[in-house]
Amino acid sequence: MKTEPVEADLLTQIDLDRLPQHIAVIMDGNGRWAKRRRLPRIAGHRAGISAVRQAVEACARLGVPYLTLYAFSVENWKRPHTEVKLLMNLLREYLKKEIGELNRQNIRLGVIGRIQELPKPVLQDLQNALDQTRQNAGLRLTLALNYGARAELVDAVRELLANSSRNGAVTVDEATLSAHLYTHDLPDPDLLIRTSGELRLSNFLLWQVAYAELWVTETLWPDFTQKDLFQAIIDYQKRERRYGGLGLG
Numbered sequence: 006m007k008t009e010p011v012e013a014d015l016l017t018q019i020d021l022d023r024l025p026q027h028i029a030v031i032m033d034g035n036g037r038w039a040k041r042r043r044l045p046r047i048a049g050h051r052a053g054i055s056a057v058r059q060a061v062e063a064c065a066r067l068g069v070p071y072l073t074l075y076a077f078s079v080e081n082w083k084r085p086h087t088e089v090k091l092l093m094n095l096l097r098e099y100l101k102k103e104i105g106e107l108n109r110q111n112i113r114l115g116v117i118g119r120i121q122e123l124p125k126p127v128l129q130d131l132q133n134a135l136d137q138t139r140q141n142a143g144l145r146l147t148l149a150l151n152y153g154a155r156a157e158l159v160d161a162v163r164e165l166l167a168n169s170s171r172n173g174a175v176t177v178d179e180a181t182l183s184a185h186l187y188t189h190d191l192p193d194p195d196l197l198i199r200t201s202g203e204l205r206l207s208n209f210l211l212w213q214v215a216y217a218e219l220w221v222t223e224t225l226w227p228d229f230t231q232k233d234l235f236q237a238i239i240d241y242q243k244r245e246r247r248y249g250g251l252g253l254g
């Protein structure tokens with residue numbers, strides 16, 4: 006990826022020793038991007054994949070260890086069947102095409118969500134991409150697929166109760182609940198980015214973003230470039246994170 010002068014200037018403003026360890030993104034606005042161009046919605050999703058590539062590559066190059074992208078929610082099944090089908094096809098295309106590039110950049114793919122409910126062919130391509138990138142030790146790229154934060158909490162509690170009926174005891178505290186979430190092996194996000202200007206969490210990582218810094222841009226997801234990502238990180242680094250305490254004064 007080429008770094009243009011504006012991006013290079015932004016890059017110099019980033020303190021590489023204080024990068025957010027985990028960036029989570031609600032990629033919104035694909036439909037509006039397409040509508041503005043009088044294109045079918047799926048053209049927006051296709052353009053969204055180019056933005057995914059840029060964000061992934063920028064995080065990998067900077068050295069951000071974790072990036073999680075909200076690609077398909079449990080609510081997205083309510084969309085017209087044709088859009089859901091095309092989105093699934095796009096996802097399969099991405100998973101098949103991208104393995105070589107992910108390996109080249111040392112990126113390990115992960116997934117969160119009720120993936121067993123995804124169509125079989127999608128699940129197979131997903132499993133294949135997970136297997137083929139498992140050995141990579143660089144950026145951990147997690148796709149949220151058929152993901153909903155409330156469903157995740159319900160699944161975690163069900164798992165806790167199932168374990169307790171086997172061994173007769175149940176511990177309920179923050180650490181135990183966290184350990185049963187899909188994200189049990191990821192740190193909580195430090196920075197949550199949402200595109201297209203909506204001020205909502207949309208059932209994304211509700212537990213995990215408790216102390217995340219939020220960054221919302223009017224930019225529609227297909228127009229999101231590494232410049233926007235750098236800007237988000239610069240703004241994040243200017244904030245004082247207090248975690249409910251009084252901070253450094």
Ligand code: FPP
Pocket residue numbers: 032033034035036037038050051053054057074075076077081095096099148201226
């Ligand atoms: C929200 O835009 C976006 C989605 C529901 C899907 C996101 C999918 C992609 C970016 C492409 C596939 C991703 C991967 C990782 C291969 P919207 O359709 O809700 O936009 P709107 O609010 O403007 O209608």
